[in-house]
Amino acid sequence: MPIGVILGFASALLTALVTEIYAHRCLAHHAFRVRPAVASVLDTYFRVVVGTDPESWAAVHRLHHRYSDTPLDPHSPRLRRPATVLLGSAYLFAKAKLRVPADRPKARWVLPLRGVVVFVYLVAFGPLQVLIMFVVHLVGYLGIMGMVNTVGHLYGSKPHPHAAGYDAAWLAIPLLGHGYHNSHHAHPAAARTGRLDPIWPILRAGAAVGLIDLGSRAAPLDTHATCCGAFTSLVHP
Numbered sequence: 001m002p003i004g005v006i007l008g009f010a011s012a013l014l015t016a017l018v019t020e021i022y023a024h025r026c027l028a029h030h031a032f033r034v035r036p037a038v039a040s041v042l043d044t045y046f047r048v049v050v051g052t053d054p055e056s057w058a059a060v061h062r063l064h065h066r067y068s069d070t071p072l073d074p075h076s077p078r079l080r081r082p083a084t085v086l087l088g089s090a091y092l093f094a095k096a097k098l099r100v101p102a103d104r105p106k107a108r109w110v111l112p113l114r115g116v117v118v119f120v121y122l123v124a125f126g127p128l129q130v131l132i133m134f135v136v137h138l139v140g141y142l143g144i145m146g147m148v149n150t151v152g153h154l155y156g157s158k159p160h161p162h163a164a165g166y167d168a169a170w171l172a173i174p175l176l177g178h179g180y181h182n183s184h185h186a187h188p189a190a191a192r193t194g195r196l197d198p199i200w201p202i203l204r205a206g207a208a209v210g211l212i213d214l215g216s217r218a219a220p221l222d223t224h225a226t227c228c229g230a231f232t233s234l235v236h237p
């Protein structure tokens with residue numbers, strides 16, 4: 001198997017994990033806190049690889065929770081064609097990002113750092129493998145995001161009838177805990193989405209070594225806010 005495929009798959013998985021753990025559960029839902037050093041690493045990774053700041057991602061996601069499956073939902077497959085939500089995550093995010101305030105000014109260091117990363121990969125693996133990696137990364141990462149937004153709102157059971165989305169436990173592992181999407185909409189601040197949530201052991205391990213504080217901030221969440229709080233308020237002082 002070409003090394004570009006392996007690197008692209010690994011990169012997509014790592015980026016999906018950072019998105020789910022940091023931008024989604026930590027920043028958007030305040031389900032736990034992370035140490036400032038951890039936050040800095042994840043913030044830098046997210047900005048360089050995903051290409052936006054994690055606060056904007058979190059703010060757009062809160063729009064989804066606030067307006068789930070209504071015309072103001074940024075990516076409801078019930079009001080748009082499911083194929084558009086499945087394949088158009090980047091486009092729908094860019095449109096929704098215009099509706100939320102910019103939390104921080106654009107960082108000037110992102111582009112140069114991204115250039116350095118690409119240069120290192122080009123030197124190490126050559127242009128063809130880097131191109132393969134890029135394509136596999138995009139398909140994998142946006143595929144996971146699109147699947148969550150599409151399948152999670154169309155198929156499965158509804159243990160919480162008042163909340164949006166559906167549960168399909170068999171999808172919990174490939175969708176990083178979002179097989180319990182209805183449960184997530186019902187309890188968005190929960191650090192664990194369900195029994196088969198693959199993120200939960202990672203959070204437990206992070207808590208065991210002192211990188212994550214699972215306990216003290218687990219409860220309150222204002223799902224009606226359109227933007228998450230200040231970055232520094234979400235990490236240990």
Ligand SMILES: [Zn+2]
Pocket residue numbers: 064068149152153164165181185
């Ligand atoms: Zn949802």
Ligand SMILES: [Zn+2]
Pocket residue numbers: 024028029061065184188
């Ligand atoms: Zn959420």
